[in-house]
Amino acid sequence: MLKLKNIEKAYNELWVLKDLSMEVKKEEIVCIIGPSGCGKSTLLNICSGIIKPTKGIIINNSSNISYVFQEDRLLPWKNVYDNIHIVNEQGSRDECMHLIKMVGLEGFEKHYPIQLSGGMRQRCSIARAFYYNADLLLMDEPLKSLDYSLRINMIKHIINLWENTKKNIMYVTHEIDEALLLGDRIFILSNRPSKILKEIKINIDKNKRSLTDSFLVDIRTQIIDLLD
Numbered sequence: 001m002l003k004l005k006n007i008e009k010a011y012n013e014l015w016v017l018k019d020l021s022m023e024v025k026k027e028e029i030v031c032i033i034g035p036s037g038c039g040k041s042t043l044l045n046i047c048s049g050i051i052k053p054t055k056g057i058i059i060n061n062s063s064n065i066s067y068v069f070q071e072d073r074l075l076p077w078k079n080v081y082d083n084i085h086i087v088n089e090q091g092s093r094d095e096c097m098h099l100i101k102m103v104g105l106e107g108f109e110k111h112y113p114i115q116l117s118g119g120m121r122q123r124c125s126i127a128r129a130f131y132y133n134a135d136l137l138l139m140d141e142p143l144k145s146l147d148y149s150l151r152i153n154m155i156k157h158i159i160n161l162w163e164n165t166k167k168n169i170m171y172v173t174h175e176i177d178e179a180l181l182l183g184d185r186i187f188i189l190s191n192r193p194s195k196i197l198k199e200i201k202i203n204i205d206k207n208k209r210s211l212t213d214s215f216l217v218d219i220r221t222q223i224i225d226l227l228d
């Protein structure tokens with residue numbers, strides 16, 4: 001679906017990505033974890049085509065890409081409903097309202113971005129990304145402004161949305177728990193210039209995962225050791 005081969009990226013003298021190869025397969029959620037500034041957003045920007053790699057090849061068979069940016073990019077002059085509906089104007093009102101409800105913004109559909117908290121704006125961006133008719137979804141720390149319980153709740157919704165749509169997702173996060181609950185595979189990146197330290201596969205049904213499960217606790221420890 002999306003394949004990166006030997007990707008390297010430098011901004012002038014600053015080498016950010018070093019010989020990175022990875023793949024997002026059909027109906028798969030791939031999570032990327034790495035230290036701040038290691039090049040995760042750069043990687044998503046390369047996948048989306050916003051920026052070009054310095055070296056390497058990208059093979060992208062997706063017809064459309066949806067992108068939840070690290071900062072929400074809502075239109076300030078449109079309300080919640082219109083911010084979502086605008087990306088798929090042929091889409092149904094019911095589906096748009098269903099997504100608004102799923103991300104917990106029911107009752108706020110007529111609010112403008114300035115009237116929302118950071119977390120609410122972020123949730124609006126997530127609903128918008130799922131409303132857009134794309135088969136590849138790039139998500140850059142989409143839950144970063146949410147408290148723990150809301151984050152766990154949103155993860156359940158993302159799993160539901162993924163099950164209904166089976167979009168291929170590349171999901172960047174700093175939170176190991178998000179990757180453990182969502183990822184079919186997790187890539188751990190090193191400090192800049194960033195390379196893949198480890199690829200971890202999780203073969204457990206996303207609806208049956210528990211963070212206290214010994215297998216996930218083990219993986220969690222491995223990731224913490226690698227990031228240390």
Ligand SMILES: Nc1ncnc2c1ncn2[C@@H]1O[C@H](COP(=O)(O)OP(=O)(O)OP(=O)(O)O)[C@@H](O)[C@H]1O
Nearest residue numbers: 011014016034035036037038039040041042043070
């Ligand atoms: N357009 C740009 N021009 C020059 N340098 C850039 C540009 N974009 C990013 N960088 C640099 O590249 C490095 C990686 O940035 P990037 O935003 O990809 O990191 P990140 O892993 O997403 O960090 P964070 O976890 O803090 O979001 C940083 O050192 C940053 O200063």
Ligand SMILES: [Mg+2]
Nearest residue numbers: 040041070140
């Ligand atoms: Mg980033």
